[in-house]
Amino acid sequence: MNIIVCAKQVVDISEMKIDNSTNKPILSGLNKKVxxxxKNAVEEAIxxxxxxxxxxxxxxxxxxxxKERMKELLAMGADEGILINPxxxxxxxxxxxxxxGAIRKIDGFDLIICGEASxxxxxxxxxxxxxxxxxxxxITYAQKITVEKDKINAERNLGDMVVTMESPYPVLVSVTKEINEPRLPSLMQILSSASKPIQDWTIESLDVIVESKVKTIDLQGVSTDRKNIIYKDDSEDNIQKLVDNLAKDGVLR
Ligand SMILES: Cc1cc2nc3c(=O)[nH]c(=O)nc-3n(C[C@H](O)[C@H](O)[C@H](O)COP(=O)(O)OP(=O)(O)OC[C@H]3O[C@@H](n4cnc5c(N)ncnc54)[C@H](O)[C@@H]3O)c2cc1C
Incomplete structure (x- = not known):
């Protein structure tokens, strides 16, 4: 089973602050992570x-x-990495x-796994x-995958229902967070991942057309003003007030 996992390096948005004067997110200096x-996609592949x-x-x-972040995925158990400069x-x-284009260049793949979203x-x-x-x-939003010899079977999480589907290979599956718990690599695995290859491929080597069609015009933070309503005890009266207020705000119907 030759498996390709598409993995993105993202900025750690839990660290992100908003510049109050411009309302824009401050992205410089943020740590990056997988x-x-x-990581769930790699865990499933393993x-x-x-x-x-x-x-x-x-x-x-x-x-x-x-590359530093890709090494974490190699330490988990992936065999090799391919990095393409954007x-x-x-x-x-x-x-x-x-x-x-890169997937076409990889010989004989059976399964591509992506995350449902970044x-x-x-x-x-x-x-x-x-x-x-x-x-x-x-097959998108897979929360469970069963691999058989000639086909893959996946449960798709659609929120209020689960749809089970199957497909022959090769197939692309996107997975949800619920599919598994990514493993933490041991120290030995981290050390031995240093010898696993990460190839640098150029866009020129891929024979693809790279033309920009969508432009990001603006990036604004969303302010989340709190109402600071505090219910001091869990009396019937307060519970009713909370329920009424949540209903008024459209949280409860
Ligand atoms: C270095 C860099 C520079 C960028 N510059 C610009 C820019 O100038 N203007 C602009 O509008 N956008 C830019 N982007 C954003 C980019 O065009 C895509 O919008 C973004 O990477 C993919 O969209 P998403 O994260 O919403 O993907 P989603 O569809 O939400 O991600 C789903 C899955 O797709 C896979 N995936 C997503 N991105 C990657 C990736 N980079 N490598 C491997 N697998 C991936 C992963 O499996 C992920 O879980 C840039 C992105 C990067 C990484």
Whole structure:
């Protein structure tokens, strides 16, 4: 089973502050990390590999410093990494053309796993777009995957219902956070990951058209003013007031 996991390096938005004078998020100096759900994607790939054999390739479009984060995924159990430096003004179409071009170049893959969405941009477009470009079947929002010899079976989490689907290989699956608990690599695994390869590929080597179509015009923080209503005890009266206020704000119906 040859598995490709698309993993993004994101800024740690839990550290992000908003500049009060401009209302813009302050992005400089923020720590970077692996998109959390992409660790779930790698964990699932490792489980599949452990049961069926094969190889796991982690694919990232990101700046050179993404290599440090990719090493965490190699320490978890992925076999190799491929890092592609992004072009200027990369939009979703460019990114997914680059990822699809790199996947085409990887020989004989069976399964591509993406996260359902990234924690910073959260468009949820990348997996479905790659499947579209490569003309592959796709199963999105998988919360459980069962791998069989000729097909994959996945439970899709649709919020208020679960849909079970199956597909032959090759197939692209996007996973949710609920699918598993990513492992923490041991010290030995961290040390031995240093010998696992991370190749640098250039966009020129991929034979893809990279043309920007969507521009980010502005980026504004959303202010979350608190109402500071405090209910001092859990009397019937206060509980009723809380319920009424939540209903008034549209939280409860
Ligand atoms: C270095 C860099 C520079 C950028 N510059 C610009 C810019 O100038 N203008 C602009 O509008 N946008 C820019 N972007 C954003 C970019 O175009 C995409 O919008 C974004 O990377 C993907 O959208 P998303 O995070 O909403 O993906 P989602 O669809 O929410 O992510 C779902 C899944 O797709 C996969 N994935 C997503 N991104 C990557 C990636 N980079 N590598 C590997 N797998 C991935 C992961 O599996 C992830 O879990 C930049 C992104 C990067 C990494």
């Amino acid at each position: 998109n959390e759900i992409d 489980k599949i590999k452990d049961a069926n054999g094969g190889k796991i390739t982690v694919l990232t479009v990101g700046e050179a410093d993404a 072009p200027e003004n990369m939009d979703y179409a460019m990114l997914t053309n680059i990822l699809a 924690t910073d941009m959260f468009s949820g477009q990348v997996g479905p777009r790659i499947a579209g470009i490569l003309d592959l079947p796709q």
